[in-house]
Amino acid sequence: MKILVIWRLLTVGGVNAGWRNRAIYFKQRGITTEFLYCKDLGGMHMMKDIAPVYLTTDEQRIHEILTKNHYDAIIVVDTSKAYDWLAKANYKGPIIIEARTPEIMKLKRNLTGYDQIQPQKFIVPSQHQKRVLSILVNEPTPIEVIYNGLDPSFFRPLKPEEIHEQKDPIVSSDKKIVAYIGRLDVRKNWRLLLKTAELVQKEREDIEFWVIGGAKSVERQQFEDEWKKRQLTDIIKWFPVVPYHEMPHVYAKIRQSGGCTIATTKAESFGNTFIESMACGVPVVAPSVSSIPEIVADGKTGYLFREEHVRGAAEQIYRIVDDQERYGNLSKLARERVEQMFSISHCANRYIEILREVTREGKTDES
Template sequence: MNILVIWRLLTVGGVNAGWRNRALYLKKRGITTDFLYTKDLGGMHMMEDVANVYVAKKKRDVHDILRKGYDAIIVVDTSQAYEWLNDVGYAGPIIVEARTPELLKLKRNLQGVETIAPRQFIVPSYYQKRLLSVLVNDQAPITVIYNGLDASFFQPSVCDDVPNKKKNYCLCRTVRWKNWRAFLRIVSLLQKERDDIECWMIGGAHSVDKQTFETEWKEKKLDPFIKWFPVVPYQQMPHIYARIRQSGGCLLATTKVESFGNTFIEAMACGVPVVAPRVSAMPEVIAHGKTGYLFREHHTRGAVRAIEAIIDDQERYEEMSEAGRARVLAQFTIERCAETYVDLLQHIVGEQT
């Protein structure tokens, strides 16, 4: 079976991380996955070693790709694709993945979806299913399939190059909806009260907020407390998590909204507790008090307390580390999550033939 996944942005983010893992598993099950993007924002290194990756903007080039005879096509939050599929008269089954976690943006991404008559909607969480249900009524069934990861790749490991005795935690991206200003507020409060924490910022090299973030960070005189790594290859992330765990640190998220949250399961799989706001899909992924803590949105002091509760109690840290790994193995392995996708594809393509 050959399938094509269409998405606008080739980024180093959760959507592509999820599909990278899924494509590797699908290949083992005899399903070849190709990817079509309209813009590369630095994510090519993440995908090119697992699948054929096309980046095309011109309609003619897109149409040529769509005519390659795919058994099924999956459209991820890309309304342009509905027009393309109609242009070429694609007659195979179409699945729509709805991953945008904000209602107005999701509505925009679904404009015209009725013209392609999707066989199935896929969402990565029950939060996202509730959101999508507001917009699509009974056009097609909505199935929840969590993102999965390779738990043999993301696993606890010993790290010998922790730079100092300070604790470490990281926030993933400097984009507006990841709420980096909340991150800076939390760091500001932490640095006033203690000197044993070093904050690592991961990603953001292609963010439109890059310069603004850097300016505000320096204006607040937080240079001694923050290390920023604008680009970290996906393949190196287990090593980053190992360094955080070895230091006794945690992963901090200040995001305003998530339809799932790949970095959370990556961290937990590596034995790193997670601190995040209690919003959107976060409570589905993070078990409050067991694999990390959920704080009230916009509550800076609550986030600081959660971080301190983790890093100041070694016994609790070890318990959360083990519980996080166990939760991923029970719910978020690629074998468990992608097999559901395999069953769905085989059923839909089988019906078509």
């Protein structure tokens, strides 16, 4: 089987991390995955050695890709232009739409024109996202929830001798690390992170924040300006580019310090950094919004706080870093939750079943 995944943005975020993991797993089971992107925002290093990647907005080139590569199925991720491309190419194979955008108005925009192509299924990464999508589509096309998965042999608690200690980011020996991982934009809400760090700076001397990523984020400059203006460069260290394959080592350094990861996001349809962190035995602090309570078990694999609540975020960080006995338990339960719910074998097998279902139905329709 050969499939094509179309998404407009080649980022280092959760959508591509999820598809990277799936493509590796699919390949082992005889399914070739190819990717079509419109714009590279720093994610090419994640995908280029995993699967063929087309990076173009040229409609003639896209038409050739769709008509000459004989795909058994095509998956469109939040890309409204793709529906026109598929209609013009007269693609007759099965189409799946992945609806990943958590903001309802943006999701509505991304679905514009999908009725041209009559998808066999919608796939979403959480029950929360299914509820959001259900508001926008009232047709009989089924909506299936498949969580993102990861390889727990890659994201795992590393032994001290395995950790790349001399590579950035480097741990200050006397600090507990609290890491924000991801884009710098309005939805990811880095402004709340700065407010939280500002509060912690007034109260503690044993905590250091890391910001991992953001090299090509739309609000990179605004973040940098605010970070310096608020005089937070001592408590917040920023690492705009960390290669994906180094992330298990980043999580290992956080765990070794007795720290945690933090999210300040306003909305998530899933959140790959949560499961990466937990797989590596690192507890998560995050707001209790959208899909997050499905992923992070409050009090068991981390702690949730009320949306936009700076004091609440700080207090949950303190609960984790101040109790080493509790930390060990959170770390153990976090790893177990990922193995039980978010391992790539579990999540990708269901995806393979769906691909086989829709391709069989397509062959039946043709006959």
